[in-house]
Amino acid sequence: MKILVAVKRVVDYNVKVRPKSDGSDVDLANVKMSINPFCEIAVEEAVRLKEKGTATEIVAVSVGPQQSQEQLRTALALGADRAILINSDETLEPLAIAKCLKAVCDSESPDIVLMGKQAIDGDNNQTGQMLAALLGCGQGTFASELVVDGDKIKVTREVDGGLQTVALKLPAVVTSDLRLNEPRYASLPNIMKAKRKPLDTTSPADLSVDIAPRVSLLGVELPAQRQAGIKVDDVAMLVDKLKNEAKVI
Amino acid sequence: MSILIIAEHDNSSLKPATLNSVTAAQEIGGDIDILVAGSACQGAAEQAAQIAGINKVLVADDAAYNNALAENIAPLIAEVGAAYSHILATATTTAKNIMPRAAALLDVQAISEISAVVSADTFKRPIYAGNVIATVQSSDAIKLLTVRGTAFDGAAAQGGSATIEAIGSSHSAGISEFVGEEVAASDRPELTAAKIVISGGRGMANGENFELLYSLADKLGAAVGASRAAVDAGFVPNDMQVGQTGKIVAPDLYIAVGISGAIQHLAGMKDSKVIVAINKDEEAPIFSVADYGLVADLFTALPEIDSAV
Numbered sequence: 040m041k042i043l044v045a046v047k048r049v050v051d052y053n054v055k056v057r058p059k060s061d062g063s064d065v066d067l068a069n070v071k072m073s074i075n076p077f078c079e080i081a082v083e084e085a086v087r088l089k090e091k092g093t094a095t096e097i098v099a100v101s102v103g104p105q106q107s108q109e110q111l112r113t114a115l116a117l118g119a120d121r122a123i124l125i126n127s128d129e130t131l132e133p134l135a136i137a138k139c140l141k142a143v144c145d146s147e148s149p150d151i152v153l154m155g156k157q158a159i160d161g162d163n164n165q166t167g168q169m170l171a172a173l174l175g176c177g178q179g180t181f182a183s184e185l186v187v188d189g190d191k192i193k194v195t196r197e198v199d200g201g202l203q204t205v206a207l208k209l210p211a212v213v214t215s216d217l218r219l220n221e222p223r224y225a226s227l228p229n230i231m232k233a234k235r236k237p238l239d240t241t242s243p244a245d246l247s248v249d250i251a252p253r254v255s256l257l258g259v260e261l262p263a264q265r266q267a268g269i270k271v272d273d274v275a276m277l278v279d280k281l282k283n284e285a286k287v288i
Numbered sequence: 289m290s291i292l293i294i295a296e297h298d299n300s301s302l303k304p305a306t307l308n309s310v311t312a313a314q315e316i317g318g319d320i321d322i323l324v325a326g327s328a329c330q331g332a333a334e335q336a337a338q339i340a341g342i343n344k345v346l347v348a349d350d351a352a353y354n355n356a357l358a359e360n361i362a363p364l365i366a367e368v369g370a371a372y373s374h375i376l377a378t379a380t381t382t383a384k385n386i387m388p389r390a391a392a393l394l395d396v397q398a399i400s401e402i403s404a405v406v407s408a409d410t411f412k413r414p415i416y417a418g419n420v421i422a423t424v425q426s427s428d429a430i431k432l433l434t435v436r437g438t439a440f441d442g443a444a445a446q447g448g449s450a451t452i453e454a455i456g457s458s459h460s461a462g463i464s465e466f467v468g469e470e471v472a473a474s475d476r477p478e479l480t481a482a483k484i485v486i487s488g489g490r491g492m493a494n495g496e497n498f499e500l501l502y503s504l505a506d507k508l509g510a511a512v513g514a515s516r517a518a519v520d521a522g523f524v525p526n527d528m529q530v531g532q533t534g535k536i537v538a539p540d541l542y543i544a545v546g547i548s549g550a551i552q553h554l555a556g557m558k559d560s561k562v563i564v565a566i567n568k569d570e571e572a573p574i575f576s577v578a579d580y581g582l583v584a585d586l587f588t589a590l591p592e593i594d595s596a597v
Contacts, residue, residue, distance in 0.1 A: 056420060058420055164388070165400060169388050177359055177461075183526065217519065255424065256422055257410065262421050262558075265558055268563075268580055269581070270583060281541070281564070287541040
């Protein structure tokens with residue numbers, strides 16, 4: 040079984056981004072970049088499937104700037120076998136990324152595509168669902184458990200109010216939620232080994248994918264700030280305020 | 289302009305989340321229709337028809353639409369929605385699963401979780417875990433949007449009398465099936481619908497200590513949530529997570545206990561009407577958004593509150 044795992048280069052989750060002074064976009068100059076945390080979980084899941092003997096090959100793919108090679112090397116260090124960078128310096132929308140991934144799937148024919156449920160920059164939560172639509176295959180989004188069962192997979196999904204389990208025919212797309220697994224750290228020998236694993240580069244144009252943007256960013260701003268209220272002295276004062284001032288209990 | 293809203297429902301009844309999309313649609317302006325796709329979903333359709341200001345309720349009643357499988361419902365939305373200028377759904381996990389799939393079938397770039405309508409093609413939405421609000425303009429012929437429920441009040445559920453129209457179309461992709469679900473059995477209200485929410489963070493120290501919150505919640509009729517730190521630490525399941533990557537809540541009263549106030553968490557609860565923070569670290573960022581802050585050890589404060597209310 041072949042697994043394709045998509046990873047995205049994003050601002051590190053510890054960075055607090057701010058708008059540029061002209062409000063045109065967020066200021067990403069000199070900020071730390073990392074692999075999107077949900078994508079890291081997807082890579083880990085792929086590696087576990089290979090360790091179990093279910094998967095035979097893991098191909099990591101990223102769509103983005105040249106520097107996305109760093110995140111692909113991270114995926115390789117975690118256990119992916121080879122990597123493909125679809126190089127573009129444009130800001131790509133989920134639909135364009137899904138089309139690029141579709142083109143790679145057409146040539147690679149993976150049985151399962153694993154990816155994060157959302158990237159922590161755009162917070163779109165769309166690409167996996169869009170890729171599944173373009174491939175005409177099933178989707179197991181927000182996965183907290185993935186079980187391979189012959190030519191099907193069972194995916195347990197995090198939904199409002201609990202968990203839902205669906206069975207999908209292969210090929211299928213699975214997007215990871217937080218609890219799917221806890222990613223390992225890459226060991227130093229594996230980081231060194233990853234440097235020698237194959238990494239091919241292609242581009243949206245090479246893949247004949249139209250990446251023209253459909254949505255334009257008019258500006259960014261800080262969210263409305265909430266004013267801090269008062270500090271209460273003790274529990275009695277808190278309960279009194281909630282009962283008699285705010286009247287919420 | 290013509291707007292199609294995808295109803296959130298459990299076949300027998302309409303979920304209140306649908307009403308938030310109705311308000312967003314009214315802000316866009318135009319004729320508003322609602323699509324109810326389900327199996328034996330007449331009950332939900334009749335409730336949808338009673339919402340004030342709805343033109344028409346379209347009902348696709350077919351076994352294939354049971355359990356809201358994206359593989360079957362997305363083609364229906366793409367087919368029916370092709371005739372509209374806007375397609376909206378409130379960003380529940382159901383809509384987040386289905387809507388991007390429908391968007392790809394229509395070849396449009398969906399816009400997720402809008403928090404404000406600027407004009408018919410321009411919307412605001414939080415990005416970067418809520419650190420920043422982006423204003424975006426769509427050039428697609430069909431605007432396919434999910435709506436952040438807490439950013440729009442629910443429209444009136446009564447007062448309308450829309451016509452109900454059946455749609456014969458059936459899409460059964462045959463690539464996915466529903467196996468089962470585990471709905472967290474709880475007498476407490478659902479997080480996103482509760483009037484009062486009490487959430488615990490890393491300061492709770494372990495899962496057992498959440499009993500302190502459950503006990504208080506049961507007295508107040510509240511739901512119990514958690515910060516991502518508490519979920520990551522394994523104290524409680526992820527479906528309790530309040531935050532940008534979890535549930536977005538806006539209750540009348542939000543009580544944050546032992547939560548430092550990472551932006552990730554604030555993005556999920558800052559629209560609450562009244563916020564109470566209980567934390568022993570008086571420098572915790574949560575106090576900067578709290579209406580009432582109590583600097584105290586939660587293990588002494590919680591039992592005191594419990595006996596005082």
